[in-house]
Amino acid sequence: MHTTNRPRVACEHCPLRKLPVFRPFTAEELAYVSRFKRGELLVKTGDLILTEGQHSEQLYTLLSGWAFRYKALEDGRRQIVNYLLPGDLIGLQASTIGEMQHSVEALSSAVLCVFRREQVPELFRSHPELGFDVTWLASREERMLDENLLSVGRRSAFERAAYLLAVLHRRASALGMMKGARPTIPITQQHLADTLGLSLVHTNKTLKRLAAANLIRWHDHACEVLDPAGLTEAAGWSGSRETIRPLI
Amino acid sequence: MHTTNRPRVACEHCPLRKLPVFRPFTAEELAYVSRFKRGELLVKTGDLILTEGQHSEQLYTLLSGWAFRYKALEDGRRQIVNYLLPGDLIGLQASTIGEMQHSVEALSSAVLCVFRREQVPELFRSHPELGFDVTWLASREERMLDENLLSVGRRSAFERAAYLLAVLHRRASALGMMKGARPTIPITQQHLADTLGLSLVHTNKTLKRLAAANLIRWHDHACEVLDPAGLTEAAGWSGSRETIRPLI
DNA sequence: CGTCGGTTTGATCTAGTTCAACCGCCGTGG
């Protein structure tokens, strides 16, 4: 992991902000957030960004790349609870409750904007709308977790896998990450298994079925989504749109 | 459902606030929250408090009683995502994102404090610490969901049931709801099944095993926890303490 | 060229589902 103290990208010129999924900020809000930012953190695939039990001093926003949040049982069984894409906050729990109850690991090389957690209360004081935005993002995370829980608790393996890939594809698409030729989701089957609550072998067999139905293709150690609409349907999901959200 | 316009309990005399789990509020904060409160809502067992897809005008805090949040698939499969106990916020999603993505139903007769969602931004503006508190509560909900997801995804039926009952007992205990003679959790086995992601019959058989181990007892259509520590251990859980939290 | 992480496949096993009754209790209507 490598930290640069000087912000490389000033928030005013943040490439993410140009995307239509993010709500426009006023010049004043932008200037404040830019001052709020302490620097950037560069990580590579497999790097641990935060660990369970830790009292992190940092709050991050993912600027580029993929990451995931997970929890583990003593005996090693692991559950991935959600994925993190550009614009997502990382480490809010440490800033509120004080201690992380989950770990975060990078799925690809990634860049994070770094904030100091002690400054969060100050953000709420000086910019209440931004404080509200943080709550908004926490609500969105809660919504995603509800959906994951519904999926793991009540969907069949086939539906579950379809749902997960459909969601990841949709989220990434909204961020323009699924453009280019053969864009893929940089995930291993072990990650999928740990997300779906299935064994590795059964996950593999389920993915083969999705591939046989021409919904996905596996190559270069990653998943290419061939038919997003088909996946959504296979999941029995009435895929809700990505709502416009704040970017802090 | 029955609404009373006049607050029955002024926040300054709220019986919940006396409990050590809630952080003390300043007189000023208390006065503000009391003005913020619009009235009370009385519901009885089985009443729907909020429904998926609805744009609720209200934000609630549960004052007494039990409730639960759930989502359902088109074909009726239902997943309970979490339980709500006194002090918990209900309907925050509607106040932030605008639309509820889950339903809320009362498990027992209950009393809710009613707030108007349009006043939430005003709360953030005039009382940033309270805004921060709302975020705090949202973070706590996220933490609970993470744990539920870990449970449903990775624990066996036996561990899962033990975990759920241990958590509910612990949460209720912190609120002084598990005192008296033979206090119970007012839940049916169908609720448990829909929470655990198991079928009703298997849930029943699993509960019998917990009862055979003298960890719980079923009577009066409710669950009595006989051995909280035993349950926690059966769950393979290192039960974290209930943290001091805000009450809005 | 051996090793290692990720993927694949088949065989066997089992945790949990589904189906089908049945029981006790309580509230309702005749």
Next chain:
DNA sequence: CCACGGCGGTTGAACTAGATCAAACCGACG
């Protein structure tokens, strides 16, 4: 006062989705 129906809980038998075990494959990399 009694019959009936529905809800919640209980139990056993048959079944299957998914787990576990075992082995092999394949490309990358030192």
